[in-house]
Amino acid sequence: MIFKWFNAEQGSAVERFAKRDRLNPLELLPWILAIAAYYVFPSYLPLGSQILLTILFAISLDLALGYAGIITLGHAAFFGVGAYSAGLYALHVTGEPLSGLVVAAIAAGILGLLSGLVILRTTGLTLIMLTLAVLLIVQEFANRARPITGGADGLNGIAMLPIFGVFRFDLFGHTAYWYCLSVLFVMWIFGLLLVRSPFGRSLTGVRENITRMHSIGAPVRRRLVTIYTISAAMAGVAGALLAQTSQFVGLATLGFERSGEIVIMLVLGGIGRIYGAIVGVVIFMIAQDSFARANPAFWSFWVGLLLVLIVLFARGGALGIADNLVALLRGRKK
Amino acid sequence: MKFAKFAAIALAATILPFASAMAQTIKIGFITSYTGQNASVGVMMDKTVKLWMKEHEKDLPAGVKVEILTRDDTGPNPETAKRLATELVTRDKVDFLAGVIWTPNAAAIAPIAAEAKTPFVIMNAGTSAIIPSGGAPYTVRVSFTLWQSSLPLGQWAAKNNLKKVYSLVSDFGPGIDAETAFKKGFTDGGGNLVEAVRMPLATQDFAPFMQKAKDAKPDAVFVFIPAGVQATGVMKAYSDLGLAKEGIKLIGPGDITTDEELPNMGDVALGAITMFHYSAAATRPANQAFLKMWQRDYGANDWPAFEAAATWDGMMAIFDTIKAQGGKVNGEKSYSLLKGWKTDNSPRGPIMIDPENGDIIQNEYLRRVEKVNGVLGNVEIETFQTAVKDPWKLLNPKK
Numbered sequence: 001m002i003f004k005w006f007n008a009e010q011g012s013a014v015e016r017f018a019k020r021d022r023l024n025p026l027e028l029l030p031w032i033l034a035i036a037a038y039y040v041f042p043s044y045l046p047l048g049s050q051i052l053l054t055i056l057f058a059i060s061l062d063l064a065l066g067y068a069g070i071i072t073l074g075h076a077a078f079f080g081v082g083a084y085s086a087g088l089y090a091l092h093v094t095g096e097p098l099s100g101l102v103v104a105a106i107a108a109g110i111l112g113l114l115s116g117l118v119i120l121r122t123t124g125l126t127l128i129m130l131t132l133a134v135l136l137i138v139q140e141f142a143n144r145a146r147p148i149t150g151g152a153d154g155l156n157g158i159a160m161l162p163i164f165g166v167f168r169f170d171l172f173g174h175t176a177y178w179y180c181l182s183v184l185f186v187m188w189i190f191g192l193l194l195v196r197s198p199f200g201r202s203l204t205g206v207r208e209n210i211t212r213m214h215s216i217g218a219p220v221r222r223r224l225v226t227i228y229t230i231s232a233a234m235a236g237v238a239g240a241l242l243a244q245t246s247q248f249v250g251l252a253t254l255g256f257e258r259s260g261e262i263v264i265m266l267v268l269g270g271i272g273r274i275y276g277a278i279v280g281v282v283i284f285m286i287a288q289d290s291f292a293r294a295n296p297a298f299w300s301f302w303v304g305l306l307l308v309l310i311v312l313f314a315r316g317g318a319l320g321i322a323d324n325l326v327a328l329l330r331g332r333k334k
Numbered sequence: 335m336k337f338a339k340f341a342a343i344a345l346a347a348t349i350l351p352f353a354s355a356m357a358q359t360i361k362i363g364f365i366t367s368y369t370g371q372n373a374s375v376g377v378m379m380d381k382t383v384k385l386w387m388k389e390h391e392k393d394l395p396a397g398v399k400v401e402i403l404t405r406d407d408t409g410p411n412p413e414t415a416k417r418l419a420t421e422l423v424t425r426d427k428v429d430f431l432a433g434v435i436w437t438p439n440a441a442a443i444a445p446i447a448a449e450a451k452t453p454f455v456i457m458n459a460g461t462s463a464i465i466p467s468g469g470a471p472y473t474v475r476v477s478f479t480l481w482q483s484s485l486p487l488g489q490w491a492a493k494n495n496l497k498k499v500y501s502l503v504s505d506f507g508p509g510i511d512a513e514t515a516f517k518k519g520f521t522d523g524g525g526n527l528v529e530a531v532r533m534p535l536a537t538q539d540f541a542p543f544m545q546k547a548k549d550a551k552p553d554a555v556f557v558f559i560p561a562g563v564q565a566t567g568v569m570k571a572y573s574d575l576g577l578a579k580e581g582i583k584l585i586g587p588g589d590i591t592t593d594e595e596l597p598n599m600g601d602v603a604l605g606a607i608t609m610f611h612y613s614a615a616a617t618r619p620a621n622q623a624f625l626k627m628w629q630r631d632y633g634a635n636d637w638p639a640f641e642a643a644a645t646w647d648g649m650m651a652i653f654d655t656i657k658a659q660g661g662k663v664n665g666e667k668s669y670s671l672l673k674g675w676k677t678d679n680s681p682r683g684p685i686m687i688d689p690e691n692g693d694i695i696q697n698e699y700l701r702r703v704e705k706v707n708g709v710l711g712n713v714e715i716e717t718f719q720t721a722v723k724d725p726w727k728l729l730n731p732k733k
Contacts, residue, residue: 043425046417143505143534152506152535154412154438171449172424246413248442253413296406297368297377 021196030278034181045173051285052180053241058266058277059191060234065263066272067195068227069207070120073259074131075235077115077138078108080254082236084142087155087249095161097244101183104240105233111138112232116225132256139254154250158243169245176245183241187234191274194230203227207272268310270317279318358661359399362652363422365443366433366457370409371536372562375435375641378594379457380404382638382645385631390653398661400653403428407439410506410535415439416446423450429663430455430652435560435641437461437507440473447472451665453655453672457648458641461507462693462726469691472665474672476651476687476694477644478611480511480558481726483587486698486718487609488519491554491585498528499585500552502543504559505532512558512587515725528552537564540571547582548575554583561589561639566598573602583607588712591703593639596710603703603710609718611696612640612682615711621681643681651675651687686721693724 037048057079064070082104089103111134119130142149149155162168167175194200205213206220213220243249252258261284269280287306291299314321364383366376383402394400403426407415415434422428423446431447431454434440440459447454448471456464456475465475491499499520503509509532517527528550533543537559547555555577557568569591572584584590588610591603614625614637624646628638638646655671656663674689685696698719701712 043421046420046424050417146505152410152438152504153441156438156441171420171446173420242413246416246442248412248416248438250410250412250438252409252411292406296404297380299406300369 023192027275030275031185038177042172045177047285047289049173049176049180049245050242051281052177052184053238053245054262054265054285055278055281056180056184056187056241057235057238057262058269058281059187059274060231060238061262061266062271062274062277063191063194063234064228064231065266066276067200067207068203068224070224070228071124071128072131073128073256073263074133074135075231075262076254076256076259077131077135078112078232078235079239079242079258079262080142080249081111081138082108082239083243083249083253084149084155084239085236086240086243087158088148090158090160090244091155095159097160097163097179100244101237101240104236104243106236108236108239109229109233112229113225116228116232120221120224120228132259135254135256135259139251139256142254143251149249152251154248155243156248158247158249160244160247169247173245180241180245183237187237188274191234195274199223199226204272264307266317268307268317270319273319276317276319283318358397359401360430360656360661360663361401361403361426361428362430362432363403363405363419363426363428364433365405365407365415365418365422365431365439367409367435368404368406370411372409372435372560372564374594375458375562375639376406378639378642379433379435379645381632382642383649385627386646386649386653388631389627390649393653393657395657395661398656400656407434407436410436410438412436412438412442416442419443419446419454423447423452428452429665430668432648432652433457433645434459437464440464441507444470444473451669453665453669455648455652455672457645459508461511462724463507463511465691465693465724466732467691467727467730468732469673469693472669474651474669474687474692476648476685478640478694478696479724479726480508480587481515481724482694482696482722483609483611483698484512484515484558485519485725486722487556487585487587488516488521488525489523490519490609490700490718491516491556492520492523492525496525496553496583496585498526498550498552499554499556500528500547500550501530501556502540502547503530503532503557504535504537504564506535508560509533509535509558511726513556516556518729533559535560538567540568541575544568544571544575544577548577548580551580552582554585557584557586557590559589561592561595561641563595565590565592565595569599569603569606573600578602578605588612588640588701591701591712593637593712595639596637596703596712597635599710601710604705606703608701608703608712609698610640610701610712611698612643613699613701613712613714614638615706615713616681616683616699617714618681618683620679620683624681638681640682647677647680647682647685650677650680683717684721688723691724691727693727695721695723698722 061075085107086100086104089100115134160169169175265280265284270276291302366379368376405418435458437459440456441464454473458477460478460480462479462481503513584606588608591606593614655668673692676686678684683697699714700716700718701714704713
């Protein structure tokens with residue numbers, strides 16, 4: 001199977017071009033592993049659910065940052081808005097989870113659209129600062145609007161109804177795991193279709209050479225706002241998953257730390273390739289969890305060291321290393 | 335299927351003690367903040383647990399061992415705290431949950447304790463509502479509630495010629511409790527609370543708030559912030575802006591003159607009046623013994639504060655529960671033993687866990703910062719009230 005994957009990129013250029021978007025068997029591997037993990041590590045399910053929803057968050061960031069080149073440090077704004085709207089929806093309307101996801105996606109999407117219309121006029125450092133500003137505004141709003149959001153105490157007492165009226169969220173996290181996995185799977189397919197569509201290709205064009213995209217008459221800004229909105233909605237769904245599975249929403253969902261960490265995880269895995277999001281999050285969160293358990297007082301030091309090493313020695317992230325290895329193997333075969 | 339799993343665990347729990355009567359290990363899942371805001375408090379609690387284990391591990395029944403599993407909840411992050419607690423009860427199968435600095439974290443853990451039938455001993459978080467009037471199943475508190483200290487302080491202030499008071503509190507559960515309780519005690523006694531300001535929880539620079547307080551020309555400023563380095567920040571702003579020179583007193587629950595930060599504050603703290611349940615400077619023998627052990631192990635310049643006292647008493651309660659069951663602990667039994675547990679041997683004087691709801695009952699002392707042998711200390715002037723039950727529960731009875 002692996003050899004088939006290596007060979008797929010050989011042959012004539014036209015052949016390769018025609019096949020490039022076909023689903024590769026290797027792409028099913030993460031899903032097989034995720035299902036296997038359920039049976040192999042039944043006592044790690046709460047961490048597993050957190051990893052799955054963080055992967056979704058990282059994929060959403062990858063759409064904006066990796067594919068369209070929108071550099072942002074404020075993506076937690078959408079994650080948090082999704083979490084709060086799902087939490088509020090469950091508290092005040094109904095604890096039905098799936099409609100909660102839709103509400104969260106819409107709320108976060110609207111914020112993405114509105115803020116995108118304003119801040120995507122800028123690029124580079126200004127853009128980073130503005131994304132940060134949006135995050136801080138939303139954060140301070142949540143902090144101040146105590147009657148609605150519970151302020152620094154957070155939203156307590158969220159009770160979820162069973163999914164489809166059958167699967168109750170249990171203490172051991174069985175339901176939460178399958179729930180997060182299914183939502184992630186659907187979103188992953190959506191993300192793949194999106195980046196491999198003409199629209200997705202045009203985003204890469206914007207990222208690589210914005211001047212040329214302007215000269216061929218592509219509606220650059222509209223494309224950027226569109227992908228930013230989609231990315232925001234997806235981040236909102238990830239936030240909603242956190243709210244629903246942990247049945248609590250706090251200010252930390254809107255924290256700068258969460259914004260920064262998700263960028264780090266994405267860079268760790270490799271940006272602009274969807275799978276970087278999966279690999280980076282899995283490595284980072286498992287490392288963090290094991291370090292923290294082994295040494296509760298000094299774990300952040302080890303996580304920091306890991307990051308320094310990755311940045312120094314693996315510029316393309318973990319998948320960058322994998323690429324280099326594959327290239328090396330192929331070179332040897334010739 | 336779920337029932338089958340529970341039944342299996344229950345069965346295993348009953349059979350195992352007989353299978354391995356020789357070595358019985360009791361696990362305590364200890365959650366606190368080693369990183370993030372107020373990490374210094376987490377480290378202090380951890381030091382207390384280590385000290386307790388060193389001194390008292392030998393008191394356990396023969397063949398019984400206690401294992402402490404420590405976890406870092408990284409500050410006021412209830413999602414993390416909840417996940418850690420879930421893992422501790424489902425994966426590590428701990429017999430007790432304990433620790434927790436932050437109110438939101440404790441509120442997130444309490445339902446897990448109830449669902450898993452694992453007793454949860456809160457060693458700091460002080461918002462009254464974590465334990466409602468009817469009790470929270472499987473949750474007890476050995477620390478304090480803000481109502482316990484701030485209500486009597488308000489009554490004291492009204493009686494002692496403080497006519498106008500300006501209130502500054504952190505904008506989260508305990509801060510709001512402190513403000514409400516102080517206001518009740520103070521205005522019921524005829525005082526005038528001129529303004530009540532809530533500051534963001536993460537505030538580092540208190541000067542703007544202190545300036546506004548000064549401009550209002552009150553007789554005293556009532557302050558609550560989570561104890562730790564923020565206390566020194568408050569004291570610095572109070573000193574820099576010269577409120578003391580204007581005759582404006584600083585009062586509050588003991589968090590604002592917390593014992594471990596006093597050496598960092600300097601002489602400006604002299605004269606600050608607080609109402610609280612524990613002071614490292616207390617002269618009762620149990621505290622002197624505790625202090626001696628602490629400074630023997632951690633140095634003469636290291637002071638245990640109320641978080642250390644609560645952790646110490648919490649460990650005492652858990653150990654007493656283990657001993658009472660002869661080392662074969664059971665969640666339900668442990669919880670019923672914890673409720674109503676009492677000791678006269680706490681560093682803070684006689685304490686008891688309310689058998690009705692599981693919250694702490696203790697004395698409140700009126701203290702003033704003074705120099706004792708050249709060192710700043712919260713000197714207890716009088717035992718203001720004895721055996722104080724959480725006043726919030728009396729005012730908000732079970733519906």
